[in-house]
Amino acid sequence: MRTLLALAWRSLRNRPLTTVLTIAAVALSLTLLLGVEQARRGMRESFTGTIRGTDLIVGARGGTTQLLLGSVFGIGSPTGRVPWPVYQRYASHPAIRWTVPLVIGDSHRGFRVLGTTAAIFEHWRFRSTGRLTFAQGRAMRGDAEVVLGSEVAAQLGYAIGATVVVGHGLNAVAGLGDHEAHPFTVVGILARTFTPLDRALFVTLDGIEAMHEPEGGEAHAGEAHADEAHDERADSATAIADAHVHDADTARAAPPLMPGAPAPPVMPGASPPPTMPGAPPAPAMRFTDEPRALSAFLVGTRTRYETLLLQREINQDRAEPLTAVVPGVTLAELWRTLGTIEGGLRLVGVLTVVIGLLGMLVALYSSLEARRREMAVLRAIGARPATIVALLVFESGVVTLVGCLAGLVLVVGGFALAQPLIEASTGVHLPLRWPGATEWGYVAATLVAGLLIGLVPAWRAYRASLADGLSPRL
């Protein structure tokens, strides 16, 4: 056995070029297969781990995928809006532990601006244990403060203290519809997360509101407060005012955005803010605490069971058409729709390994003719036909084994080397992982296939050695 292995090894070393090329073919093909698998797993983990720790995402009635893409990935527009009182109602729901409001609809030089609260930094988790941390600075507090995602800061070269002017609408062209009257000051920069949050700016809800004020809005602040009592919806407005003391304190009240409009006037992302600097306030309008509307809000519940009950409750809300999604479930669904691409990639990888092994078959098979004499010599010194078969199977086995080891080293080493490059160029974080069960399965399957393929030349050599005996017909 050991003699045969040594013999196989020396035989292979006797043909260094063929052997090295064959090993390289096996190694590279396996590298591709494992690399695809590794990248696929990494991307899936990265993708499905974009948001963790959040039990529900609630938005206006609409498609679950649209809600998820809009609120988490910043892709497409939000499903609609959630009136502030509705949010308030759920925020105090007994099953809910915490909520994070999201207002989407503005952007800064191609990066989306999220109107939210500092609670988002506490509750948004990503991948297995990731938490949002500040690389510099702190959370935004005032309505003129902004926190930057890491990529925003890096690409635009902003540091703490920089001034940011937000444009209206997603993907706005710089300069068009900029809210120049309300610049923000950078107070914090987040550490890199490799989630869409890296490409977002965070401002307070007040900030969003203040931004959408027409210029000179402050002049009406007093009137706004004066008119409060006349508001037919005073009750709800007061409730909101209480909840947002900060609003009242700064007296940065909003003048009427759309006089006479029945709908809540602030609708970020939906329509350009009408600017009416000189228009007198309509007496019946509230200014300060006009119910704001959210694009969506994140919910943390107390138990998993309550999550499901709450999801049903929200989806069946009679007062307001809402959609609640469990982010993990919807992410997984979304990922599955990409399954065909995955399957295709995997198929390509498997076929490459097959081609690599066929290369080995060709190399071994074509060497046989030249080795018939060698087989006859082995037979003459007492080798059985089975020994000849074993020798050739060992040769293919050694080639496959070395190829597999080299492939593993290439994959692990390649990912270690390429990881920073991939991160830098695509923003996709591929975690370095030791190959999992699937990868080992591929390695094992390749080894077995290599040995089986080795049986083909071995069988031929066996037949030839039986027919040739001690006198190969050269």
Next chain:
Amino acid sequence: MTLVSAGAPAIACVDLRFAYAGGPLVLDVPDFAIARGRTVFLHGPSGCGKTTLLGLLAGVLRATGGRVQVLGSDLATMRGGQRDAFRAAHIGYVFQQFNLIPYLSAFDNIALPCRLDAGRRARLGRTSLDAAVREVAGQLDIAELLDRRATELSVGQQQRVAAARALLGTPELVICDEPTSSLDADRRESFLELLFASVRRTQATLLFVSHDPALASLFDEVRSLPAINRAARREAA
């Protein structure tokens, strides 16, 4: 497993017949025997069935009919694996040329039969494989070449390495299939001298096949294959 009786002749073929699958009879040998310890020169023109006979005696081919007794064991009744084991343990075989595994050193070529087969290894007794290889290499005057790769040796050196391999472990029967045909006259002579000396020392039986009658005088006995093979005679007639 392979019973070798000391008193039995080295080779005893009775009514040996052989035909390749579906082909005509190549060998039909009513009686062919060689006593122990003899050196026998077997000659005949090419195509008279010499190599086939050697294949049968070595147990690589199986007789179509009759008996092929080597060292008292009937190879015709053995299974393939048994014949292989028998050959490994009791027979040394030297080819016409290209005797060596090209990717092994001279040493490893000589040692290979003992490494592949426990029976052959057992024949070394208490002598270590290394010592046994060096001893037989010394007899054949190739002790200096043991570390060389087979492909780095001259044809004459290769044949001596092949002879050393055949003699290692002192097999009872040494079969040579025209081992000198690729050597020039000088080398042929020195090769045969070394071979004979080693065979005599181990008291092995030597069956030497050649079509070159000039060598015949060196041997104890001279046999003509056409004379003992009726199949060849029929074909000639």
